[in-house]
Amino acid sequence: MESSYDESTENSRTVRAGLVRHLIASAVASGLAIDQIMDTAHLNLESLADPNGRVPVATLEHLVCAATATSQDPLLGLHMSEQADATDFGVVGHLRLACGTLREIIDMTMRYERLVGDFGLTSLSYGPGSVLWCWDCLSDNPLFRRQATEYIMGCWLSIHLGMLQQLPPPLLAVHFQHGPPSDPGLLTEYQRIFGCPVHFSQRESALALPIDALKRPLSHPDSELQGVLESHARILIEQQSQADTFINRARTQLRALLRQGDASKDSLASALGISSRHLHRQLRRENFSYQQLVNELRLELARLYLANGSDSIEAVAFRLKFSESQSFIRWFRKMAGVTPGQYRKSIQN
DSSP states (O other): OOOSSOHHHHTTOEEEHHHHHHHHHHHHHTTOOHHHHHHHTTOOGGGGSSTTSEEEHHHHHHHHHHHHHHHTOTTHHHHHHTTOOGGGGTHHHHHHHHOSBHHHHHHHHHHHGGGTBSSEEEEEEEETTEEEEEEEEOOOOHHHHHHHHHHHHHHIIIIIGGGBSSSSOOOOEEEOSSOOOSSGGGHHHHHHHHOSOEEOSOSSOEEEEEGGGGGOBBSSOOHHHHHHHHHHHHHHHHHHHHHOOHHHHHHHHHHHHHHHTOOOHHHHHHHHTSOHHHHHHHHHHTTOOHHHHHHHHHHHHHHHHHHHOOOOHHHHHHHTTOSSHHHHHHHHHHHHSSOHHHHHHHHHO
8 A cells, every 4th residue: 555645754753652651551461571572663661751752653553563463462452442541642631531522522632632643533424313433544554553443443432432421332333444353253352342333344444423422411521621621732732843853753762772872873763663764864854963963962961970970980981882981081072162070070069
């Protein structure tokens, strides 16, 4: 299948680190050897420390595909959705908890889902007496598309439709663009989770609902809290638009790689989910070089180690992968204008 996105668009897409952390926790709860999976996905816990941080969608794809292969569960995404919580989706999840009707939830999702990730789009499609609540995965990886779509559909059922005052949820049917599982015996699992007809090979992936379901009230609406959270969401959207640049994503990944002692150009490209050649082109497009980025972040770490630790100058040089302390001292003086010892003394004073 030919992608509708060019390479630069594809690799600019990111996902909320908090959601990735939830998926990792779900994988651990399922008994998976998560260290091996994270290594395969070129992912480390340090890059997920800030739940509102951003992770390349390509990294999420590697993680999901590796977890699916390791677990040998073809319905891994669907099963993970049963453990999902609204708060895993950050401020968007909290917003949903404050909404008054299902339609408000869907509107909020369409308005702010970019805060969760750039890997899918939500929409509504109306028909006679019914409505399709659709989600279109933006990945061309068929395994990831399947797992991500089933995860999102499962989350919408367990988190959002479960908040309706009138239960059971008013599901008419579930539609999936992908085909049925290769094992027909798994169809009963879809029936167990969704409790309604499940159709495969459809035009769109969606939950089919009676049109009046959109007006049904939710259990605990809070209009005042909703206003506060929506103001916060608008601020985050603006900040993300300003901060979610290729250079900032490269800095985030390279910072983690430097701490691990593996800051090669190939490692950085792999962490960003792109080729080394594309990394070079992107950096040149933004008037950066790889070495310039390494020096910038190496200096940042050097100052951190010198200011906050009791390590000797030799130990700091070793942590930053300099062959000898004198090489580090010369480099630091060139970059900072003072020697490491003078810098540490100025901080202490």
